[in-house]
Amino acid sequence: RKEVEQDPGPFNVPEGATVAFNCTYSNSASQSFFWYRQDCRKEPKLLMSVYSSGNEDGRFTAQLNRASQYISLLIRDSKLSDSATYLCVVNRGAGNKLVFGAGTILRVKS
């Protein structure tokens, strides 16, 4: 089993749709969780950190479920500009090695 797993997609959604991605992690001691977006041939950019109580940033909501060991990202009112690959990142145990999932491709269509 991979340390961090994501559904590769692609998720093809119309503009205005709500879409959700999950990311599962295997190490129950992990403490740091992030969502990044990556555009084609560019570096990953931080979308949001994920906090235990869940957090929201505009149209984006992130949740952490420690019991089931997954994090989620919800995007409301999808825009064409949301088309990208979404990467979840988890630290390995309590340490400073940060492990990436392989990414979920989102395509928003008009």
Place this chain on the structure above:
Amino acid sequence: DAGITQSPRHKVTETGTPVTLRCHQTENHRYMYWYRQDPGHGLRLIHYSYGVKDTDKGEVSDGYSVSRSKTEDFLLTLESATSSQTSVYFCATRDGALNSPLHFGNGTRLTVT
């Protein structure tokens, strides 16, 4: 982002030659990382550093070495490049806080022929 510069941006080299990639940061971040990204694998950690002269291996460290003689510079060396090391290499930094995120450089596209 976070003042991270990678050099070179692109490089083509021949099998068996040594290659050094440089990452320079201006944010005084304690931690620095080297990842490689390949289709189907996502970003995989090669090595990381938690201070000057302090480094540790990642999941794909074979064939790579690193050095960090100054806080701002983290070098990745391929002692004898192989075609399997053709990839996009990203450097990232973060400060010492528990939940601090990674900040990435623009990447280096390396082709080994």
